[in-house]
Amino acid sequence: MMENFRGGMSESVDVVIAGGGAVGSAVAYFLAQNSAFAGTVAVLEPDPSYEFAASARSAGSIRRQFSTPLNIALSEFGWQFLRSVPEVGLVESSYLLLASQAGLPALRENISLQHRCGVQAQLHHAKELSRRYPWLQVGDLAAGADTASGEGWFDGYALLRSLRAANERRGVRYVRDRVLHIDMHATDAVGGVRLAGGGAMQCRYLVLAAGTGSRSLALQAGVDLPVFARKRNVFVFECAKEIPRCPLVVDTSGLWFRPEGERFICGPAPEADPDVALGDFEVDDGQFDALAWPALAHRVPAFEAVRVTGAWAGHYDYNVFDQNAFVGPCDAVPNLLLANGFSGHGLQQAPGIGRALAEFIAYGKYRTIDVTPFSYSRYARQEPLREHNVI
Ligand SMILES: Cc1cc2nc3c(=O)[nH]c(=O)nc-3n(C[C@H](O)[C@H](O)[C@H](O)COP(=O)(O)OP(=O)(O)OC[C@H]3O[C@@H](n4cnc5c(N)ncnc54)[C@H](O)[C@@H]3O)c2cc1C
Incomplete structure (x- = not known):
């Protein structure tokens, strides 16, 4: 650990996850399970009570009746995953x-x-x-x-709590802090993050899972999220x-x-x-x-x-562009991994998105569900992948 220029401590971590809601916690969960990944992970989450997180305020419902095949595939895996977690009380x-x-x-x-x-x-x-x-x-x-x-409802807050508890049992570190600033290594690479508490972290990958807080952070890396x-x-x-x-x-x-x-x-x-x-x-x-x-x-x-x-x-x-998520690396900043813009159906997708991003980090590609259609490049090309069943 080194002292950084603001007097806080700076450390090096393989994967920094900004936001420890259901999505950020699911990424950490699948990384911690993956034997091909031996790196370090830090989940930065300012509010361990999750008072305002969408994951704690959702309606906790899951469906297959989408108009986008990828949403159907993600919910299908979400359903299987939820069935394996009794605490969520899946109905x-x-x-x-x-x-x-x-x-x-x-x-x-x-x-x-x-x-x-x-x-x-x-x-x-x-x-x-x-x-x-x-x-x-x-x-x-x-x-x-x-x-x-294959449709129904569950306790979304219990899902978040179970993911976090499983992660902590496996030694994933949750740091109670907020990402203030993204430091760029060059125009096309994230070098690390600076934290509200004064510390800093360098990382190989930054996963942006800060919910509605993601837009202002992404802008610092030159990525304009229409979220x-x-x-x-x-x-x-x-x-x-x-x-x-x-x-x-x-x-x-x-x-x-x-x-x-x-x-x-x-x-x-x-x-x-x-x-x-x-x-x-x-x-x-x-x-x-x-x-x-x-x-x-x-x-x-x-x-x-x-x-x-x-x-x-x-x-x-x-x-606001097409009501589907942005997931995975940005062409312009390949080590910035997005998980944003869920438009009201992100809780059921958290397991599928978590597994996809963990695969991307561990293997450099998606192995089970290919989430490439959700990449940010569709916005850069102005080619929407519209979800018509937004609830
Ligand atoms: C009323 C309502 C009903 C919903 N119903 C459903 C439903 O039935 N089914 C469904 O699948 N989805 C539903 N959703 C959507 C679902 O809740 C979200 O898509 C999902 O919870 C998103 O999870 P997340 O982890 O990305 O975001 P969040 O749960 O919001 O977590 C983001 C976390 O990032 C943290 N954060 C913010 N800024 C920073 C920062 N700068 N640095 C570090 N951390 C930061 C926050 O503290 C927060 O804990 C609903 C949402 C709402 C609001």
């Missing part, structure tokens, strides 16, 4: 994506892509929907799609009537709802969706009455008499 239950007549062609198109990817999504026309889900108001619906397996913080409110409510076999329903209004134990949670699609300040976690209470309740009561008449019992707000790291 198997379908998503039900509803469509009006106007939305039917897109739903059909997504289903045929999902079939090509091995997902047995099923289309049900309104009458059949009503038979399967008798509590659903289908008058204005053309159809809905669900699956028989911004977008607020999402989640409301918890009780319903006196029973809603049997309720899946995670995605309504035509953009609202989603699902059971959570004896209660329900829901999230309305915001009308305006501005970038928000990184510290703004105030719940927009008015959204329940203005957006959520009318849509809930319209779709499920039994929801006319619900009682809100809680709410929270969290931030999506939202990729």
Whole structure:
């Protein structure tokens, strides 16, 4: 260890991971397991309570009904991984994506892509929907799609905690500090990072997994990530009537709802969706009455008499370019590995992304799921890989 120019200590680490949320912790988890990797890892995470991390504020749901094959593959591995972690309390239950007549062609198109990817999504026309889900108001619906397996929900915070605990048992070091600055070795290589606590670390690879904090860090390496913080409110409510076999329903209004134990949670699609300040976690209470309740009561008449019992707000790291993640090395800075822009589906993908980046570091290439389609170069080329099913 050497003293650095600010008087703090400087050390050399093979892999620095900026951000110890689910994604950063999953990268560390798969590196620690990989016998081909014998290097050192430091996870830099300023908040061990994860108060504002998206991984602690998510709706913890997992699906296969995406429009991008890579998202399907990542969730498939995520599902297998979650099944092996009892602490997360994985519940198997379908998503039900509803469509009006106007939305039917897109739903059909997504289903045929999902079939090509091995997902047995099923289309049900309104009458059949009503038979399967008798509590659903289908008058204005053309159809809905669900699956028989491989979708559901889990405790996202428990996933994060289990990954971190497993890492610490294996000797992965979590440093309670914030990356302030990325030091460039040359214009095309990260040399290391400087920390808020005054220390510094040199590294071979920097994994940028700092959620909504990633954009400002990436800019220091000359990488302009089109990823911004977008607020999402989640409301918890009780319903006196029973809603049997309720899946995670995605309504035509953009609202989603699902059971959570004896209660329900829901999230309305915001009308305006501005970038928000990184510290703004105030719940927009008015959204329940203005957006959520009318849509809930319209779709499920039994929801006319619900009682809100809680709410929270969290931030999506939202990729405004194409709503898919940026993963892996940047052409312009090959030792900067991105894991950003998950746009609301990053928790289920954390195991798959963690394994992919660990493979890249250990072998110089992806061995299981090829995440190259998520590389940053698509943004540089202005060739979006759009995910249409963003919830
Ligand atoms: C309301 C809501 C509902 C969601 N629902 C789902 C869902 O149902 N299914 C799903 O798959 N996904 C869902 N998501 C998305 C999912 O939560 C995220 O995609 C995922 O948690 C991202 O994980 P992460 O580790 O990249 O980010 P985070 O969990 O945000 O972790 C980033 C970490 O980086 C740290 N950090 C920030 N700046 C720095 C810095 N300068 N230096 C070092 N560390 C730093 C932070 O302290 C934080 O702990 C939801 C998100 C929200 C907000």
